[in-house]
Amino acid sequence: MSETEDSNWGQLMTLAQQGDTQAYNRLLSSLVPYIRNFCIKKVSYLNIAEDVVQESLISLHKYRHTYDGSKPFKPWLHTIVKCKAIDAVRSRHRVISNELQNEDGLSQMSAPEHKVTEGMDVLELLKKIPEEFRTPIELMKLQSLSVDDVATKLQLSPSAVKMRVHRGLKLLKEIAEGNIYE
């Protein structure tokens, strides 16, 4: 990464702050490979690097007013990407830990009302519901994104996101209880 590239990005961001869409498009497009490489170096999970790239782009858009054109661009970008990478890693650990806890909990369950969930994996269950419900649930419940962020990502209104999550969870519950045989 050269200094010229850094100052170029800084100039493009300054233009974007003034509403220049061409400059913004150039900036975001040129940042994607850089952020991806940065993530792969910082985060050992390759499969979440792509999520971090998208999260970083959304945050960069949200916080673009905080960039000071007189300062280098890289440190500003790195702070945002690092925070998003840390969030993604924490979220992944939470999911893994929940899955492990579920396994422990399931082995101890013997009551008949718990039988329906025995041996079931949330991620496996998620695969059984339509994508329009699955994606918002994955983003909100597994990646801990806010409703607004999911709405931006999926190009939906926040109320549509909430509705899909609600209906998706209801569907999951019915599948888990055996009321729906897919």
Added chain:
Amino acid sequence: MNNADLIQQLVKDLKPVRTLAPLWQRVSLYLLATIGVALIEMFVIAKIHPEVYLAFRNSPMFLIETLLILGTPVIAAVGALVLSVPGNENKQWLQYSAVAVFLLFIGMNLYNIFDPIFPNSIKGHNDYCMLDIISLGFIPAILLFLIVRKAAPLNWKWLSGLITLGAYAPLVAVQQVTCMASGPHVLLAHITPVLLMSVAIYYLGRKFI
């Protein structure tokens, strides 16, 4: 959604933005509000307790304590305002300094418990210290929260702590000079509310950030 689609969406949403106000402006706004609230607190104490006096003691320890509790909110607020802007990671010493200075203040008050000069009592000169601090601290806390939220509150754990110290420590400083109290009272009625509010601000702020 792939990256290209997301970029198209973001470019479509692009609107001109006003960049963040300079640090000195944001710090001045905070200082004005906080000094105002501190003066209100002094006025309230003087109204409830007309006999109120400035609890200056001829002790270097007291002077150090007062300097520490006056320095805590300034370092914390500047830290919150600086660190809520991405790219200032090299200034993380501000957050550690604010916490260190406040811990030193707590340490000195813990030491006071064993100092025979002070009456070892939980009761202070002003019975409403805790209430004063919690109720009046809301004003600078909300203001500081709004200023930080306008920037990029990415590391909320630290920022919420700094907001708490920036908003509540000035009121502890007022109590320091108006409440003739001993170590246990300061710990219970002056410092505990700050610690409680740090937890409250962390969880409340997370909902509104």
